[in-house]
Amino acid sequence: MFDFYLEVKKLEINGFRNLNNFSINFGDKKNLIFGDNGSGKTSVIEALFLLGFGKSFLPVNKKELVNFKASGFFVKAEVLNKSGENTLTARFEKSFYMQANSEKAVFSQTSHYLYPLFFSSSNYNYYIDYMAYFRKLMDRFIHGVHSLYLHDVLRYNSILKQKNYLLKNLGKSINNSELNSWNTVLAESGCKIVKKRMAFINQLNDMIGEIFRFDLKINYFPALLTTASLSENSIFNDLCLLKKTEINSKRSLLGPQRDRFDIMVSGKKLQLFSSGEKKKYLMMIFAAYIELFRQERNDHPVFLIDDYDAAMDEKNLNFLMDHFSKIQVIATSVAKNEKFGHLFELKKEN
Numbered sequence: 001m002f003d004f005y006l007e008v009k010k011l012e013i014n015g016f017r018n019l020n021n022f023s024i025n026f027g028d029k030k031n032l033i034f035g036d037n038g039s040g041k042t043s044v045i046e047a048l049f050l051l052g053f054g055k056s057f058l059p060v061n062k063k064e065l066v067n068f069k070a071s072g073f074f075v076k077a078e079v080l081n082k083s084g085e086n087t088l089t090a091r092f093e094k095s096f097y098m099q100a101n102s103e104k105a106v107f108s109q110t111s112h113y114l115y116p117l118f119f120s121s122s123n124y125n126y127y128i129d130y131m132a133y134f135r136k137l138m139d140r141f142i143h144g145v146h147s148l149y150l151h152d153v154l155r156y157n158s159i160l161k162q163k164n165y166l167l168k169n170l171g172k173s174i175n176n177s178e179l180n181s182w183n184t185v186l187a188e189s190g191c192k193i194v195k196k197r198m199a200f201i202n203q204l205n206d207m208i209g210e211i212f213r214f215d216l217k218i219n220y221f222p223a224l225l226t227t228a229s230l231s232e233n234s235i236f237n238d239l240c241l242l243k244k245t246e247i248n249s250k251r252s253l254l255g256p257q258r259d260r261f262d263i264m265v266s267g268k269k270l271q272l273f274s275s276g277e278k279k280k281y282l283m284m285i286f287a288a289y290i291e292l293f294r295q296e297r298n299d300h301p302v303f304l305i306d307d308y309d310a311a312m313d314e315k316n317l318n319f320l321m322d323h324f325s326k327i328q329v330i331a332t333s334v335a336k337n338e339k340f341g342h343l344f345e346l347k348k349e350n
Helices: 041-053 107-113 126-131 129-145 148-169 176-211 232-241 243-249 275-297 314-323
Strands: 007-014 023-024 030-035 073-080 084-092 096-100 104-105 116-120 215-221 259-263 302-307 329-333 342-346
Touching: 007 041, 023 084, 023 259, 023 314, 030 041, 041 073, 041 107, 041 116, 041 329, 084 107, 096 107, 116 275, 126 275, 129 148, 129 176, 129 259, 129 275, 148 176, 148 243, 176 215, 176 232, 176 243, 176 259, 176 275, 215 275, 232 243, 259 275, 259 342, 275 314
Parallel strands: 030 329, 030 342, 116 302, 302 329
Antiparallel strands: 007 023, 007 073, 073 084, 084 096, 096 104, 215 259
């Protein structure tokens, strides 16, 4: 089967962060944007992530992305993938609006055309040390190869929000019927998510073993009382057993929002390793995912690396070049590096 390689051909940015009337044409393989801090390098990466996922990789709202001299922002990318040439846009004035080929779109649709993988020196430790970050990473990974998964997550989160609102406002008046109703739909939605996470982690672990022949794997621990015979009924029964405890704590205590993952290397948690080893093993997980993505979608993601020379040492850079030789990489750095085939210098505005 012929492999397709997703490629961002051109990016235009206006009013986004510190970039105005900005345009860049990327090469098809290894791209490096270099320049002083504050020149807008990370903003280029952030704009591409926004087009793929509808939000920044930083915990900010859309208003905070607008340049202080502008009333809104506009981002446009010309993308080439297996479906041909496509145009993606994101605009924010009073509200946020995305389009794919001039048609209104949501990020579950735009990521079909542009799926960015993001790695940086500032966030790799978050994936390892903070479970919420790793859960979100796994959710993005699964969404990349199973597009309907995102709908399950969004539906579950909506139901969970309403159940938590009920728990916070029950007081002494306990409406068991309403609580049972929320638990029923939570069990149904949560069961889909847990099963898909289980299946995906098994797939990813198999791919890690197949590519690297190394004892690196991800252990997945669903936040359930029992997973021996996973079903909607078993999750509902677990929720019923915790009903009094949840009422007392005024929040939901069980379900995918509390799932745990451990990255294990030769039986040891990744947290115990050096920073260089952490980056290497995390990069191996990314490499295995890229191959899984290729097999599932007959396509490749775009790999975004912010501050790459701080995110990885020389060995990890060579690993990147060797294992991701054909996919498009867009990286940033304060320094120039001739290992990248396409170099772009950004200068800080006075």
